[in-house]
Structure formats: C-alpha cells, structure tokens
Amino acid sequence: DAGITQSPRHKVTETGTPVTLRCHQTENHRYMYWYRQDPGHGLRLIHYSYGVKDTDKGEVSDGYSVSRSKTEDFLLTLESATSSQTSVYFCAISPGGSQETQYFGPGTRLLVL
C-alpha cells in the first residue's frame, strides 16, 4: 500500500461543530486530494493541493476548507458540520503529471447528527 494514513478513521459529531480530518503521506508526492463518496454519487472531488500552500477547489467544495503547510499533511476542515456532510471521505495522493494515477488512503467515515 502507498504510505497514506487518514485520521480519524471514524467520527461522530453534531451539527454545527467544526471537524478536521487529516491525511498524512510518506511518499513525498506533490499532489494530494480530498474526495467524498456517497451512494448514488460516486467519488466527488472536494479540494486538492499541488504543493505546500497551493490548493484549489474541486466539484463540491462548499462548506469545506483545506490547508497544506507541509508536503506530507493535507487537512480538510468542515467549519460547521451539517448532516449533508455525512459521508465517507477519501484522501488520495499522486506524483503529478497527466499520466499519473492516484493512490487512495483507507478513508474516514463521518456521521453528522
């Protein structure tokens, strides 16, 4: 497995609380991504990063922010969690380049009550 870890792996929180998910890699890859996966919607890109402090929005970025202060860490923050953000969140990494694939972390299951 590519060296990717996500924490926490499971989280239950209440509506309106802030939540931060962490993705950590040991591969020194340039690109890091956050996806959410929901039944009927497949994998959807939330935000991605192409370097330290360089981030951009994906398809479903509303309600989410990210930060990358070190190559190995990419944080996803839900400023004020809502029930619609209940999902499975996957981090992925890639060396970059149009022919390079992405490698996925184990995922975080988030339940917002």
Next chain:
Amino acid sequence: QKEVEQNSGPLSVPEGAIASLNCTYSDRGSQSFFWYRQYSGKSPELIMSIYSNGDKEDGRFTAQLNKASQYVSLLIRDSQPSDSATYLCAPAGNMLTFGGGTRLMVKP
C-alpha cells in the same frame, strides 16, 4: 469537466464467465484511462491503466480503449467470487473525474 458514465449495475455473472464492464466519456481530449476496483467498505485500488487505443492485457484483465467511439471497457476472464466489487473508471489527469462505478457480482 470530464464526464464519465457507467452502468451502476449490479452486473451478475456466474463463476468462470467473462465479465464486461463499460464506461463512456464525453471529453474527446481524454487520452488515457484508469480502472479502479473498490471492495465494499474499502478504498479504491488501481487495477489497470490504458494509455493508447486498442487492448491491454494483464493476467485475467483486459482493458480496451476506443477513442473514436469514446468508450473504454474492462473484461475480466474466468471471473471469480473474489472479483465481486465495484469498478470505477476515470480518465487520466491531475483531477480525476470518476464514473459512478459498476457493481459486479460473481456467483459461485
């Protein structure tokens, strides 16, 4: 936006049969594709990549890319119950756009 369509299934095949999974895409500029397999409750894992028109074989798996018709397919020969999973296709690029996936069920 690269749009990718897959039949959600489930596609049910008997053990030992050939499973054929298809994916159509809208961006004519897409040059290469990835196939991922995702077991229930697990993360997607790459199983095949195809970078040019035609067929690419890897063990029991064959990926086919037809750029003129804008489809890519994955054939699984001698299907096994362990192949039961959801298969996702995505055109290559720094921002992958995944199809919704096809759930494959291989029955013993």
